[in-house]
Amino acid sequence: MFRLWLVAVAVLWAACGCAGRSARLYTEEDPLELLSSGSLKPAVINSSSAWIVQFFSSWCGHCIQYSDTWKLLAQDVKDWQDAIRVGVLDCAQEENFDVCKEFGIKFYPTFKVRYIHCYYTLCVCVCVCVCVCVCRPPLELLLTPCLCCQYFKAHSASTDRGVTYRGADREIQAVRQLMVSILQNHTELERPQHCPALEPYRSAELLPLIGQRSDHYTAILVEGPDSFMGREVILDLLQFSGVQVKRALSSELPLLDTLKITTFPSVYLLQPNGSHTHLHSPKPLRFFFSSLLRSLPGVKRSSRLDRPSYTAVGLGDKRAEPMREFNSSQVYIADLEAALHYLLRVELATHSTLEGEELKVFKDFITLVSKLYPGGGSVGRLMETLSDWLIRLPLHTIPYKAVLDLLENRVGIPGVFLGAELRWIGCQGSMAGLRGYPCSLWTLFHVLTVQYDSDQSALRNTGLEGEAAPVLQVMRRYVRTFFGCEECGRHFERAAKDSVDQVENAEQQVLWLWEQHNRVNNRLAGSLSDDPLFPKAPWPSPSLCASCHEEKNGVHVWNRNNVLHFLRRHYGAANLSQRYSVSGPADIAPRHTSSPEREAEGRAGGGWVAALGFTGVDMSLCLLLYICSGLFLMLLFFFFKVRSRRWKLRYSRLPL
Template structure:
């Protein structure tokens, strides 16, 4: 900022350039102003990544006029200080009401942009920011209704949006907007004992409450649920439903049963979250999804060892197989990964012992490159060392998807690193003498390098690297590392919510949900906020060793014995999708020769898998066979040398002792 003071003519003249410098001075000023204006033009307050609709002179009228939904627009200027300060609130508002878009949408238009000068003048925009409401189905080319209130807090503006919607008539009511007026008591009572194809939630509230209307709008995109509201002033209805305090939610189930919902905090966020999590209630999908058939879902309050071991199996036996030889940065990344997992993984003894043996083997080898086959032989315990075992059976439990193409391995990889960050926080001495001691970034840097080097989804690796470059260096403690990974996982969930990779049975919501940790959630000025102190406590408990269930873990550990010929083994390729999320199939050109893809059918499902073919060798690896051949050749050469040596020596002895007869 440049502060200008009043001054007399003589004083001001002292600051003017001399005539020979005037042209140069004006040129510099013009260049400076041009640069400042250019920065103002390029420094947009809103981007395509924000949850607002960015409009311009080309799109404003055709988007807003005669729209099927209502609109709330902010006309702003990118150089306006108040607009800059208010932009986080506007973005938060747009994100908070993103599920309302069938009824009302939030947009912005930058009047500081040169091509928008005329449209802002036409709409009579004189001050910034200016808020304008536009009704749905308005074909009168009306320039909207301006909000003149001084209170521009998020909750106030959100409630004004509700009021604006209710000011619509039946003729211009937004197409996708459900009724917001209170339902009649007789309509509510008629649902008693009635079987339907969907849930019906009735919010009972006071006359001045906005919770019911906001929850109705929150649940608009969700199928399988109808939300209504009624007022607490009807005492007979309150008595019939058994409601003694408001706001409350009364839920009618499809099978005809009905009950009061037990919600820890009587706030809009908690009501909406619980209703969104009802079985079978989900937003519409962009495409149909093939069901697995198995629907006996296990509780999400536990972490399952079967998921962790299935993830390690896929990582070590399938994903790593696309790299025939590990050397340089790849080998270092793999060694770091094995180090962190071997020291922190809270698994079964047979798996931990295998990881520790793999670590000792990697550390003891002075080689600059290691063939993948040698790693696979150790993982498969070809040496028949007692107590080493990692199941080749894939069994998703907490990571099971509703389709073979959903969740699975990416879910297990997230879970694995969440567990490792918590273990690093709970066991500070576990990484002693590894080179990672006293490093709060040990697990996260290992995850970062592994995903960038080995993870099959290249785009996912790029996104994770961008998140790491953005804020990873700000972490100073292991507790901050636990929270960082949680924030970034939620960030990925928010980005992929509603995408084709989302499982309709398990929508990508912000986690933990209130049913898992209600103390993690709070509301401030009508907006949901996280209580990160409670989130950290929850994460440390949820991903602790004591909360990992052994249910469904494979117990078919083979007995140690003499090496036996290899038999064909099918390694089932786990499900994968994109939240670390793309297709993770190894390329045909990169799969080792002893592996080939095949379709494995069973139990009415078709799985994509990798089959290991039988090879000769009586249990020996290719490295063992190569050493045998080398030793055999050396022995042959040595025997030939000894044969010719003794034969030559014998001839010399005969010549020296020869006595010719005279």
């Protein structure tokens, strides 16, 4: 009896301890389907794809603790959704009471799988309360929820509720392999519409393909008989065209002898021109194989959704000019220049005047860029000139036209220039309207976080040095105030509100921005904004940083230390390319020079005006003030001259 009381206390403690975040375990931003009483049956009944649905309760401590795992599972198999989809339904919501009762949900979490054309059932486990009374299992077993799956027939009747299966292993790898088994147990006619064959090929079927020309790549993945990797890679490439993956077992000796394969798993690549070779992978892991195949030339994400046909000027469905050659392992100054050009001449132009909070945010942004911009040259000098002008100008309202005049250098300050051309290089897209400015803005802030990490003294005496994450805070305020995509701004603000205050140093600042960028890529992968030639994927890819990727319990994980080292090197000053830059050559070096030294550099390149410690704008204002003062003095002179003459005339006519 005491043991039962202890179990009850433990369960209540687990539920109450997680109550703070149980209000809403899943949101629209998660890569899964949020189902309800009205959408459950239309989604899973008579569906062309399989489904795995978790029925949970928002008050259940197990469900709360397991929610992060379920989200990771959904993200891990996001590209499988044409074959099998992941969903959730909250049985604690009053409107869902009836449907949960109808589907026989008694315990949480319960996982129901919609299984296409399933003609067999699996046994149901004994309920937990019986286990307590009879088996008396240990406490930790009672606190471990069972995995429950429900199988449905395709085009089943509305009265069919399937059969529930429960399994003790609830880790991502086990559930993922369960999903693979569900799909493979279909016949060819019963298979989901967009699910390829998962059965292994024989040597007699694969050997004739060697040396044959084709319109796509063929990847032969050879693995052991108990491996799931081949089937998982096939499903990972489900939404990509230009490559087909076929699996074979290590028992196919004729195939192994012909291809000279001795290690497993291995991938042998048949190219469209008839040539063939081993696909070298730094690590024999699922993530590496999938990423390498996705990055092959001509392989792109396919979508059954038609892209919109833009009719606005400059937004046609074809590129106006050919793709520029670029190296994905480098960062291009031209992208940073294009980002600043669009930001200052297009996005900022929607604000006719800058005042109050807008003016403060703009000043902070210009100050940040002027201190951390690594490109130097005319753009760096322009940012410094603009920053000095904003700081010294004692105005609470500034018209945008004044900012534009300085950007266009209409006062003739030597060595100050920002090209008025959107020349994307590393951020160019396969068609107009893809990548471009958002990509370059991410790149700009990545560069700024790394520059600040290398020289934190650069922001001394700017008013920004007191913040733990100054680059992120300025970026947050800029996106909230000026960024044109309102929905994007709300997403970024939500992410910043949740975690940016937890960033305590420059290293965490670099990693936080990288992590958020990957989350955005994961959310937008496969959407209309995703470029088919440059699909959004976890970055950096294995080809850029193999040591950044690891696998734990069959699930991809990041080596954050190696990621930080890569980011410092990739976005560092030494990796910035001046090719295609329109600002002219400049010495690219980390900003380690002190403020007096940088002022001396500006004076050396700015002529006698800069040598006095003033910018061209300062001198222009002084000249204007001098002219106005001269005119005012002349008016005073004529005023008193006329007044004195009248006085003399008046008193000269008085009678003696």
